[in-house]
Amino acid sequence: MGWVAVVGTLVLTVAIFLSFSNMWAFNLFSRRPAEAVTTPDTTAQDAQSEKEQDRIEEGETQSEEADSPQTTPKASASTPDVQVPALNLEEPQPAQPSQPKTSASSSSLMPPPPRISTQQQQRRQPPKLSPPGGQFLVPPKVKSLAPLRPPPSAAASLRAPPTASAGSGLTASTLAPSQQRPSRKVVLEPGHSPLDWAALASNPQNNLRGAGLPAGLVRVTPSMLKAHHGRKGVDAWTSYNGKVYNITPYSPFHPGGKGELMRGAGKDSEKLFFEIHPWVNWEGILGECLVGILVSENEAMATANELDAMD
Numbered sequence: 001m002g003w004v005a006v007v008g009t010l011v012l013t014v015a016i017f018l019s020f021s022n023m024w025a026f027n028l029f030s031r032r033p034a035e036a037v038t039t040p041d042t043t044a045q046d047a048q049s050e051k052e053q054d055r056i057e058e059g060e061t062q063s064e065e066a067d068s069p070q071t072t073p074k075a076s077a078s079t080p081d082v083q084v085p086a087l088n089l090e091e092p093q094p095a096q097p098s099q100p101k102t103s104a105s106s107s108s109l110m111p112p113p114p115r116i117s118t119q120q121q122q123r124r125q126p127p128k129l130s131p132p133g134g135q136f137l138v139p140p141k142v143k144s145l146a147p148l149r150p151p152p153s154a155a156a157s158l159r160a161p162p163t164a165s166a167g168s169g170l171t172a173s174t175l176a177p178s179q180q181r182p183s184r185k186v187v188l189e190p191g192h193s194p195l196d197w198a199a200l201a202s203n204p205q206n207n208l209r210g211a212g213l214p215a216g217l218v219r220v221t222p223s224m225l226k227a228h229h230g231r232k233g234v235d236a237w238t239s240y241n242g243k244v245y246n247i248t249p250y251s252p253f254h255p256g257g258k259g260e261l262m263r264g265a266g267k268d269s270e271k272l273f274f275e276i277h278p279w280v281n282w283e284g285i286l287g288e289c290l291v292g293i294l295v296s297e298n299e300a301m302a303t304a305n306e307l308d309a310m311d
């Protein structure tokens with residue numbers, strides 16, 4: 001019986017020894033128990049040794065993983081130090097009145113927009129286009145020393161330069177109405193308007209060239225032209241651009257009067273005509289009054305000699 005007690009004591013001793021040895025081995029190869037064993041007053045040297053130990057263990061693990069890369073990842077016995085709260089979307093999280101309201105807890109929520117005062121709101125509003133009085137803006141007045149005029153047209157460049165006839169170098173068309181020369185138009189007799197003349201000239205039955213003339217154009221010498229002075233029942237001829245016209249039928253229709261028109265009778269009126277009204281279409285008005293062409297006395301004499309020689 002005593003022998004059995006001795007054996008039992010030995011077995012118990014061996015068991016206790018084995019249990020202690022297991023704890024030591026577990027502490028040596030396991031991390032969690034080592035941390036658990038680590039006391040809060042662990043020095044920095046102990047922490048350094050632990051890090052080195054961790055690096056060794058990780059190296060060993062990596063080498064083992066490299067040797068057998070297809071093995072399943074091994075679970076680690078370590079647990080995270082930070083407790084992650086479990087979120088439940090279905091059940092609202094109960095309020096935690098125990099937690100104090102700190103800036104850290106409120107930082108997770110967006111702060112409410114700051115209140116804007118009425119003056120700030122008025123300042124933030126876009127500017128109004130109309131003045132507060134409701135009156136429309138008046139465009140600024142342009143103070144121009146020169147009178148406003150339209151830009152010069154293309155026809156202005158084609159006009160003749162101002163002549164000295166106006167004295168100051170200005171023509172009647174460029175002067176203001178108050179500064180222009182008074183009109184020298186005359187009051188025409190009834191039935192002698194420009195339209196009446198146009199109707200008369202458009203009728204081919206009216207012989208506007210004059211009586212006793214050949215059908216064709218007449219070779220008019222300066223002496224012949226001079227002989228048609230328009231007095232004593234003689235028609236008035238005038239030359240323009242090398243052609244001779246009978247102006248007698250047109251005299252009662254001339255807006256400037258018969259007297260003005262007769263200033264060109266028996267001579268060339270091209271210069272006079274252009275001095276007064278260069279814009280007037282001579283050919284368009286007096287086309288049916290064309291007598292012939294102006295030739296020199298020598299040309300007319302030579303032509304007469306040629307005709308006599310032919311006879």
Ligand code: HEM
Pocket residue numbers: 182183184185247254255256257260261262263264269272273276277280281282283285286
């Ligand atoms: C040859 C000598 C001529 C003289 C001296 C003369 C003179 C005048 C004068 C002083 C006026 C008035 C201008 C004014 O103040 O408004 C006038 C107007 C006029 N004359 Fe003559 N003229 C002559 C020949 C002609 C001829 C041959 C024609 C026709 C082909 C003609 C057609 C006109 C026309 C149409 C007007 C009106 C112009 C307008 O309303 O702007 N004149 N003329």
